[in-house]
Amino acid sequence: MTAENRQFLLPPIINRILTLLTEQGFAAYVVGGAVRDLLLGKTPGDFDVATSARPESVISILEPAGFTVVGELGQNFGVVVVHRDGQTVEIATFRGEAYGGDAHKPEQVWYCDDLEADLSRRDFTVNAMALDQSGNVYDYHGGRQDLQQKILRTVGDAPARYREDALRMYRACRFVGQLGFDYVQRQGAGPAFGQPQTPYYLPQSYSFPVSRSVGLSLERVRTELDKLLLGKWAGKGLMLLLATGLAAGRCRVREHGTYREIDVLPELEHLAGLPQNQRFHCYNAWEHTLAAIDNSPPQLAIRWALLLHDVAKGLPGIRRLNKEGQPSDHGHEAESAVMAEVILSRLRYPAPFVQRVVWLVSRHMRFAPMLVTGERTLLRWLRSEAAGGNFKDSHEMTAAFEQLVAVFLADMGATHAGKNTELMAEGRALGTAVLELSRSKMPVHTKDLAISGHDVLVLLEDKSKIRDAMRYLLQRVQSTNLPNERSALEEAVRGWQKRH
Structure with a gap:
């Protein structure tokens, strides 16, 4: 179906591609995430084009017009990658797909001349729209209505789409984290999940075919996790990751010519519903983690540190009851740091990144006592860090402390203290003080x-x-x-x- 005509500002290179293809009698559209973003009033990060032209026709039309072909998947996937004026665009021929044993790649791909058929193979309704050069939006699956209602749902039967391509499960969590939408599906609704009356509570949970994720490469899973963590609504996406069982899924790495299965994030599961001392905390352990992430700047090391900062809470040897009978997790930061190193190394993040996140996790509790003890304690701490061999110079140490201050304030803001304007101001002042001392008084x-x-x-x-x-x-x-x-x-x- 075709919606009313609207004017959308397309980049000149996209307009040129659409013009060249349509002048030769082929259908050509902007498709996917770019259409979604334009309808949301956002500037797309990139533009993809779908066309009825076969790859050889795309090449024969665009090369004489000054485009350089830099990649071609040809008969396998019908995608031509072209470059011009510093910009790269993927142009895909309309196609259908059939999936087999592979968890991500289709087993069969065939060309078709029908836009509706091409859009029907896509993952989510909000990504299954097309836009022509005149501003007409083609939406066969209710994507525009879902955008208006802020809903993320699959095109067709959700379990079937996830069994076709297991990466779509992680993409569902990522899009929830990026868009802030509510995930829904018609099949497999389960009981409520999470702490009621919080931004993360799910009135219904859903079951994903998690066992399919074992066929996904670690690189693809890690990319989706990173994009999810950097999302504006990362907490919502992470709640879906845990509620569907996907955090406890597995993926694979290739070593010496064979595949080995590895865990994704099963260490997070015990945090769901884990109670905390209500004197300090307004959330249980998992919702506190999500709120802290959403309080923080979108830097990957900071987001990973906050995801894992309390991961040891509730574990044997860590969880105790204090004299008032309230739960206490004294020393959890040290064990959380140990677990963070294991997790991030398993997921094969670079060693410097792992070291920084582990340092942030291990130090995230250090600020709170200094709200009382003041500058002299700060100086002693900074001196020990400067002499500890963790940093090559004062610039690197100051950068690390800038991240640690962000972790501290995000963590603090996800407790009762977050509603105390005066206390939060004291926390920010403490962060400012430690950064000033690091810059001016503490060479490494x-x-x-x-x-x-x-x-x-x-x-x-x-x-x-x-x-x-x-x-x-x-x-x-x-x-x-x-x-x-x-x-x-x-x-x-x-x-x-x-x-x-």
């Missing part, structure tokens, strides 16, 4: 000093003592009894030389 390496090794060498009678002298200056500045200023450092070198 001798290269962070306000005097160079060459300058110190000039002052020394015994040139072989240069390392000892630089180390001495670093320790004095880190102890905060020597300012990191050139004149003070020069005087300190002279005094040290007299004593040695």
